[in-house]
Amino acid sequence: MYNYNFKANNEMIIKEATNINIKFNNSYYLTNFILTEKNLLVFYDINKRNPIWGSGTQPLPEFYLLFSIPTNNINYKIMKNNLYILLNNQIINCHNFNLENFLK
Numbered sequence: 001m002y003n004y005n006f007k008a009n010n011e012m013i014i015k016e017a018t019n020i021n022i023k024f025n026n027s028y029y030l031t032n033f034i035l036t037e038k039n040l041l042v043f044y045d046i047n048k049r050n051p052i053w054g055s056g057t058q059p060l061p062e063f064y065l066l067f068s069i070p071t072n073n074i075n076y077k078i079m080k081n082n083l084y085i086l087l088n089n090q091i092i093n094c095h096n097f098n099l100e101n102f103l104k
Helices: 051-055 099-103
Strands: 014-024 027-036 039-045 063-070 075-077 082-087 090-095
Touching: 027 063, 027 099, 063 082, 075 099
Parallel strands: none
Antiparallel strands: 014 027, 014 090, 027 039, 039 063, 075 082, 082 090
């Protein structure tokens, strides 16, 4: 379940890409990219790697918004088969993800 109010923001999911490895703020995340009419939303599962995973139970995924970029303002480069998204003077390194195909 995505912790984001799509109705309040008047958005609908157009596409979803799962299990995208990114490096953001010197931390690594396994994320889901969601494309709406207005934004590119990047979510991560806060229950991933939770210690409860090893106890024989499996918590449901709980996806929280890591960052959002308006679709008309996505600034990125592709270098050495890696995608680099520029957001607020920060570089987000996305491994093995083709943003150009995703945005089509």
